[in-house]
Amino acid sequence: MEFEGCSGFRQRLVLSTLSGKPVKIRNIRSKDDNPGLRDFEASFIRMLDKLTNGTRIEINQTGTVLFYQPGLLYGGSVEHECNVQRSVGYYLEALLMLAPFMKTPIKAVLKGITNHPTDPSVDLLKVTAVPLMKRFGINGDGLEIKVVKRGMAPGGGGEVHFSCPVSRSMKPVQLTEAGKIKRIRGTAFSVRVSPQMANRIVDSARSILNKFIPDIYIYTDHMKGPNSGKSPGFGLVLVAETLNGVFLGAEVVSTPQGQGEMQLPEDLGRNCAKLLLEEIYRGGCVDSTNQSLALLYMTLGQQEVSKTLLGPLSPYTMDFLRHIRDFFQIMFKIETQKPSEDECKGGEKVLMTCVGAGYNNISKSIK
The missing domain is CATH 3.30.110 (Translation Initiation Factor IF3)
Structure with missing residues (x-):
């Protein structure tokens, strides 16, 4: 091709x-x-x-x-030094797509930048992509993303461990009801700056989110010494969980050292809270970061109908749909759903339906 x-x-x-x-x-x-x-x-x-x-x-x-x-x-144990122009998330996103179809369960060690303004961070993928993979029948045993060392741009120095079991085939899914938000969790992290930065981020994020829901808990994560990478920085990752087990995430990371004015932790916390509220407004059963991952798993599923409700499609997802058509000859039926008059459920949604390609992991032996 x-x-x-x-x-x-x-x-x-x-x-x-x-x-x-x-x-x-x-x-x-x-x-x-x-x-x-x-x-x-x-x-x-x-x-x-x-x-x-x-x-x-x-x-x-x-x-x-x-x-x-x-x-x-093939999979197995892999160690890779990621280039510091992009974050570990850039490489990990592709790994999440490939990992279930390996011959042997993968245990990957990725080194580089863990949190970068342009790519989804490792923390965000950990709280949103892993639960989504479990929905498609990827067995939870051994499916883990762990941040061992945190590395900020531009120096990096972070280390992430990712393990994933192999899967024979993908389960068809019917994710059509997102449900109401029941709680919000988050992690405010800081490296090579005062630990007080993380507390300031938490206070400012809560000042906005407390108006909507009482069940909020934001952890603070301050790594020191060799675990803190080579550059200073801070950031916040928030995730909202619904009654139906849907996870919607948002994140903001401070400007990399030497690339412009440093953001105040208060502004960063408020921005992240607003981004999370925007993600909830967009809605759907998968957040905008993981749209392409869900669509790929639907494409590779068994030869049955899968349905997933998404928020507005991102330009990256639209490109991905064209590539799926080119490589697998699978087309999606796309129906837009307008929010009903009587209850405000956010913006316009898209219901994606397809019949899976019946892709089987030929390397995995049947037990």
């Missing part, structure tokens, strides 16, 4: 690996002053190479053409 340009780079390689279809990507930033693959993309390719057996990768001299012929997903 042939593509042009660098947009949707991760999506193409992940779907190529799952479908077994070789990919050729041309004109990667060919008109830029600095053409070709970036360091973080090359690092991503190296990670895929470690996870698979028999992968063939060819890159031309300028780095503007990539040929990728996927091998078999």
Whole structure:
């Protein structure tokens, strides 16, 4: 399959690996002053190479053409030094998509930046993606994301452990009712700054959220010494849980050192609380960070109907749907649902329906 340009780079390689279809990507930033693959993309390719057996990768001299012929997903123990241009979340998002289809359960150690303003942080994926994976029948034993060391941009120095059992096939799901919010949990973290920063973040976030719900608990996490990475910073991750077991998350991280004015912890806490309320307003059974993960699992599910209610689709998700059509020939039925007059349930929702491709993990033996 042939593509042009660098947009949707991760999506193409992940779907190529799952479908077994070789990919050729041309004109990667060919008109830029600095053409070709970036360091973080090359690092991503190296990670895929470690996870698979028999992968063939060819890159031309300028780095503007990539040929990728996927091998078999193997898994096992993997250690990878993530490039500091992007966070560990950039690599972990792809790992979450591939992990259930490995031959042996994966135990990955990823090193780099754990919290970065441009990518979903490890903390956010831990509280929103892991419960979603359990919904699709990925057995909870051994499914874990653990932050051992926290590393902020630009220096990094963080360490994350991720383990996931293998799954024979994906369960079809019917996630059509999000339910009402029952509680809000969160983590305010600070490294190489005063521990008081985290407390200030908690107070300002609570000042907004207390107007809506009483059951709020925000932990403070202050890592010291070698566990605190190489750069100072702080941030907040919030997650709202509904009565039906749906998790909606939001996060804000301080500006990386040397890249502009530092945000006040009070402003950061309030911004994060507002982002969480916006995520709740958007609604759906999956938050905007994990839309593509849910749609991929639906695509690869058994040959039965799966339905999931989402908030408005993000541009990244729209790209992902096009790639799913190209690689797996699976089309989704998309129905918009307007909020009813009598009760305010937030913005317009989208009901996504598809019949799974019946994808089986051929490497996993039947017990």
